[in-house]
Amino acid sequence: MDSFFLYAAVVLTAIIAIPAYRVVKGPTVFDRLVGTNAIATKTIVLICLIGYVFGRIDMFIDITLAYAILGFIGSLTIAKYFSSEKINVRYDD
Amino acid sequence: MIDITSILTIVFVAAGIFFLLIGSIGIIRLPDFYSRTHATSKSDTLGMMLVIIGLMIFEGLTINSGKLFLILLFILLANPVGAHALARAALNSGLKPIFPDNKKDKTEG
Numbered sequence: 468m469d470s471f472f473l474y475a476a477v478v479l480t481a482i483i484a485i486p487a488y489r490v491v492k493g494p495t496v497f498d499r500l501v502g503t504n505a506i507a508t509k510t511i512v513l514i515c516l517i518g519y520v521f522g523r524i525d526m527f528i529d530i531t532l533a534y535a536i537l538g539f540i541g542s543l544t545i546a547k548y549f550s551s552e553k554i555n556v557r558y559d560d
Numbered sequence: 561m562i563d564i565t566s567i568l569t570i571v572f573v574a575a576g577i578f579f580l581l582i583g584s585i586g587i588i589r590l591p592d593f594y595s596r597t598h599a600t601s602k603s604d605t606l607g608m609m610l611v612i613i614g615l616m617i618f619e620g621l622t623i624n625s626g627k628l629f630l631i632l633l634f635i636l637l638a639n640p641v642g643a644h645a646l647a648r649a650a651l652n653s654g655l656k657p658i659f660p661d662n663k664k665d666k667t668e669g
Contacts, residue, residue: 468566468618475573482577485584489596497593497650504646505587505600508639509580511631512611519615528627535631539638543645550649 469520476516483509496549500542507538565617572614579607592658593650601643608635 486509489502511531518527586599612632619625 542642546645546649
């Protein structure tokens with residue numbers, strides 16, 4: 468069962484690397500923020516799985532709770548900050 | 561060695577990782593910011609819920625299981641709220657959604 472959690476964590480790491488493409492190459496700043504938000508959500512799951520791989524889930528769960536709350540507050544703050552800027556980007560292609 | 565708890569854990573975690581993969585592919589492939597928000601919000605919430613339910617089944621009825629349930633509840637509330645706030649910020653700042661008739665006139669805007 469430990470090896471299953473290890474394989475799941477490796478596959479999830481490969482999945483996390485996919486939205487980094489959108490973070491680097493997004494046309495607007497909101498595309499980059501969506502990519503960052505997706506990476507944060509998947510990282511929460513990854514930290515839980517790593518806790519089971521290491522066998523110390525009682526420590527990693529608190530890290531996961533703090534990371535989830537910080538990611539949510541950061542996302543809301545950045546959304547409120549960028550809400551007042553005017554951008555002119557159209558998806559033409 | 562293979563009992564019903566392990567089978568349920570493997571099924572739930574594999575299904576959750578499948579939905580997380582669908583969300584990642586949606587972020588890459590979809591053409592618009594709003595459709596990307598749609599993909600990442602729902603697919604990621606469902607996949608995360610399935611993985612954490614699988615871990616709760618593996619853990620049993622302990623205090624760690626309760627903390628995992630708290631994480632599940634928090635993400636279930638927070639992830640759609642974050643996606644909604646981001647989409648509303650984009651709409652307020654003037655980002656046009658992609659439509660078939662919105663694509664024709666490239667003169668204004």
